[in-house]
Amino acid sequence: MLLTMKEMLAVARDQKFSVGAFNICDSLLMKTVIEAAEENNSPVIVELAPPEFDYVGEEFFQYVVERLEKSSVPAVLHLDHGRTLEQVKKAIRCGFTSVMIDGSLLDYEGNAALTKEVVDYCHPLGISVEAEIGTIGSLDGPEGGADEIIYTKPEDVMKFIQDTGADSLAIAIGTAHGIYPVGKVPELRLDILKKINAITPVPLVLHGGSSNNDEEIHEAAISGISKVNIASDYRKAFFEQLTKTLDETHAFWSGDVYPEAIAAGKEVIQHKMKLFESIGKADLYK
């Protein structure tokens, strides 16, 4: 069943777990993510950033929307890191139930004005809006981000939500997009998270959740974060297994090539869902 992000995260926030948001960019990754959610009876968010959206093309979403509508688990189709109102409109035309507008590279006033414009467009249509303050670091990949992480200031949170009406908020507490280079150990500022969680009127989102230490992610996922974005970790497992299978078998029928890669991706997703404590939580949405 397809929900809005507002509906999805209200339950997660209330019950103190997080819903995983997995970036996809083809039907094999879509299959990996939705089957993993169904096998674990977990709510799930399927998301695409604009470069991923452009890569699959608009027609792709007829399949995605139908697959999610018919799924046994609650699901959201979300635009990750939309940068313009045009990108947001295109996603809504394709059946997305939620969008992110990322004005985090603008100054406070620019970010708030852009976010409010998107909220004013989306809310009458019943679409949820995620915004971002502070900036998440960038290592690689299509989501972008700043070279340096600027931590979200707790005192900006209340004002930003009042100024914009956003339904959820991505905060910067020390993560970066992509896989960290060897030797660089990310560290989450859980103290900042706890301060923000104590005052925020809306659910909080953690981006760049790949390759962070499991304990920290688990702690964040039950201490005020309601949505955690994961792209690199499960896709890396998928493509490493795919390379291995192709090297070993030289097969050229999809049924011989993909199942092991899908299984490897699912294993990582299940591990993340355990950390988020979302396994079995699909029942809460019935």
Ligand SMILES: [Zn+2]
């Ligand atoms: Zn992100």
